[in-house]
Amino acid sequence: MKNYINKISTILLIAAILGGCKKYEQFPVDKVTGNYVFDPLDSAGVNAQSFLYGVYAIVKNGHNRVGNDYLDAASDDAVSSRTGGNIPVTLITTNAVTSFSFPGAENFWEGTSLSQAPTSSGVPDAFWAGVRNANIFINNIGVVPVKGGLSNGTTTAQLWRSEARFLRAYFYFELVRRYGGVPLLGNKVYDISDKLDLPRSNFADCINYIVSECDAIKDSLLMAPVADADNYRATRGAAMALKAKTLLLAASPLFNGDNIDKANPLTGYTDYDVNRWTLAAQAAKDVMDLNAYSLNPVFTHIFLDQNNRERIFIRPGNNSTNIETNNGPVGFQAGGSGNTSPTQELVNAFPMQNGLPVTDPASGYLASDPYSVLSAVKRDPRFTATIFYNGANWLNSTVQTYEGGQSKPNTSLQQTVSGFYMRKFMGDFESAGTYSNHSSDWIVMRYAEILLEYAEARNEVEAAPQADVYDQLYALRARAGIDAGAGGNYGLAPNMTQAEMRAAIQNEWRIEFAFEEHRYFDIRRWKIAETVMNQPRTGVSVVKNGNFYTYNPITILNTVFKKNQYLYPIPYNEVAKNPNMKQNPGW
Template sequence: MKNQINKMLLMTIAGTALFCGCRKSETFPVDKVTSYFVFNPLDSAGAAAHGYLYQIYAIVKNGHNRVGGDYLDAASDDAVSSKSGTVQVKQIATNAVNSFNFPSGENFWEEQNATGIPSNSGTPSSYWAGIRAANTFITNIGVVPVKGQSPSGVPMRYVWQSEARFLRAYFYFELVKRYGGVPLLGDKVFSLNDNVAIPRSSFGDCIKYIVSECDAIKDSLLTYPLQLPDADNYRPTKGAAMALKARALLYAASPLFNGGNIDASNPLSGYTDFQADRWTAAANAAQDVMNLNTYKLDNNYRDIFLSQNNSELIWIRPGSITTSVEAANGPVGFPVGGTGNTSPTQELVDSYPMINGLPISDPASGYNTNDPYATFTTPKRDPRLTANIFYNGSMWLNSIVQTFEGGQSKPNSNIQQTVTGYYMHKFMGLSESGTSLVQHPTDWVAFRYADILLSFAEARNEVESSPQADVYKQLYDIRARAGIEPGAGNNYGLKPNMTKDEMRAVIQNEWRIEFAFEEHRFFDIRRWKIAEAVMNQPRTGISIVKTSSTLTFNPITVLSTAFVKKQYLYPIPYNEVAKNPNMKQNPGW
């Protein structure tokens, strides 16, 4: 495997060097580079233009601890931040934000200081900056006589152009799922003299645009498996465009936007009607990815995030090969311990079933309240619990994690430590044995095959009068890979002949436990329109008291979260509304 040490950073620096090389007496930040320097009709290699494209890639966020040092899931019901003081995810989770002060780490509309562009401090890194840069590339790359073509025979400059269109569609989707309808700019690159008082397009038009772009570019992108996987694994493929389309349609079909609009007559905040066909479209889009027959579930759940070229990955944002995730989130108390930024909640821990697939609330599951993590007894818990969360008794660095009061990893001293009795384990290297941390890729997985399977199952369940075999199969496959036992009926703990409502609850929980900390739960509880129910309950953890060899588990409240209806969408930043009379604010803000 080729060493991918901070590929995006290296690409960005290389790209900047190319721009500066055009005229050594002049340097330009990425947002001010002109076509004169980049899109050169005499540059047959297209080196400067390709460098510019790399810088657009660098605007894609890497989700590891990106929101003020925390995972976005710490603003949901799955985790809380262990940090004290002003904490961005805590502001979001407690409804302490407004259109003036929305946390910068999650303000995709007007964020500054792009990660990965250190030479241009202050460079806009918002997704609007990404859209503008993509438009610049799309409208100018045609003059560059780039040599070569893709393995499928598409001229390389059209491949690059399609990659820029993919990035633009991705940026739009990330904005739309946060803000609802946004201005659609087409291919236009606005200048200072242009009228930029553009109104927001409807939510429906935005989804239609994203879907149409994915359809238009999919056949001119590279295809999986890649001929040069080590060099090109960051590039979007046909499968990535189809996966983006599937996700956009899944969100569009979901209750928040499809019949549950928070302002029923407002086309900016969602559709103003309900159409069951939107679920059908989402199911069909997921099915199209499945029909490619090129992706499959990785046999090892942890390997998904540690191997850059496994068969489950559809599109990634590459990161460095480091132990940075461990440093920020690992349990305290070890010679090479972390700072434990992320404290998973008891609610998340309790959502993992037993290894027989039965929820711990089922009397037949075998759950033991005196050994809740099944450390000493059987049946065991879902192996994904161990893969995603450190609990008292977990193995780490050839030792046992102690999160009981006064234990090694919960010393109750003045150092930062877990506030819930748990630490995040997901994304970390295989460092259970040995005394040093194992370095590994810190890529951010934007799309993987498991979310295609769950998207299909969710959409098909909403289409069918009751869940059929095609829905059950996706859950069987995901649970089998996780290590859930098939059981006597090969049902992996799932009840046969479930109703639509029962299956919906199962699917929603499977999203939660399979994709913990991957920035799904935060948006899932919004698109399902259940955030008002789950976020107006306190976040809890566990206080474990050890007396001799006996452990007593005491539930504790760690944070009182709050959610009101307006929070289903983000506020349009105040500055945007103030300077643009056509920019309508979202309901309630």
């Protein structure tokens, strides 16, 4: 793994030649040409493989990537603790953006800026740069006589080509879920002399293309699990998982029957087809049937143990304490800037350990002890693995987010604005004296996602949810540590209606994948953003009175969501210079 990370940061010169990123002069730049990269005499394929590393590097590491915030701070799950008038997630969530001022940290169309991660790597930001560089690789790798291959007869060159095709399909997926239909370039690499007034392709054509690419390459990729230095590479399971993810997006209400512009094929399908849910369910089931993946027994260690079998596709990161120092609670000697303030809405979404929602009188929830610090009935263990709250254990001490407490001193120091801090992705430092380096890999796809994709899609095609839907939620809740209960239902009501199960599945997505860049897109694809984002974001003001606390609700941000925000605007410059580039509605 460390070997790959070093290669990403030091062997990007080849991708830079044609992708626009910084040149690293490991050998004279004037000697670096396409012939040098794709050398017919290079049987080891060293330079070509370096170019492929550069394409992988365009996959985003989501940790604090949006102007030093998590993307979920632009959803109803969190807000940025940072102040000022140019916070990208705040601009997005308050609808203070336009087609010519969309924050560069989340504008992956134009690619005029470098990485917005805390330490810029010099990798091009645009997914279009990824598509272009993948095409360069796809078109040229055939001349490199690299040795070796897979047991099924796939040569190494064919394997690498399929990896580049996977990455290209992934970049298209990221573009489509933001913009709807985008131009499909095929294998063509455009240069400055080409006519570039390309139109957008229909949403349906884009979905079909991504799916067909995944089908075409899956048998010429590595088989999972892949460990150690190669665990970042695209596998058969990753291609199949991307197909399932794409088909679920296509089946979701925003694109399937509730298109924001009903007759516009660029913004979604112009009809509803229940078979789209069936296709999504089958694609997820195909991944399950590989028997290559499983849920990691310990929820927190999905993000810490690099070779666990829940991971399907990752963007590797360095071993560091960056997550803690950026997001940990303030007031500890080990450091913490508290960038991310989870909302009360997210906190309320976590049930009790018996699986019952906090609103259920039978749950055991106590308003006087909302985080179950003293109560015998605890919260869903994913709550304590995701959220720092007043009284949470940390660094051989407790987090104090009461007014005037160590982690909410109410000084000019940046601190939580909601009464909560983000805990997810951090190391096991509850009983430690300080932080120590750990993996900061970003998990792009993991097996829990497949289970929820299957459950969601199956629920939409069944008149009422059957065992195949319940079983996926049982598996996730059992792994989380929720009690099975006398009926073995893990707190879920038996005999739910389709609508009741839909709500349960949507909540499971929320609590299982908090801060993993799901909620932000989920509320869009479910087309509920105009409801949940037009309510104030809230937090809590905790007041200490002797040994007792009172918990007072507070409004921390008034968010705004308009219908046009379901899709991103095509950047103004693209529309202005290309008469065939149609803008998304409302922008």
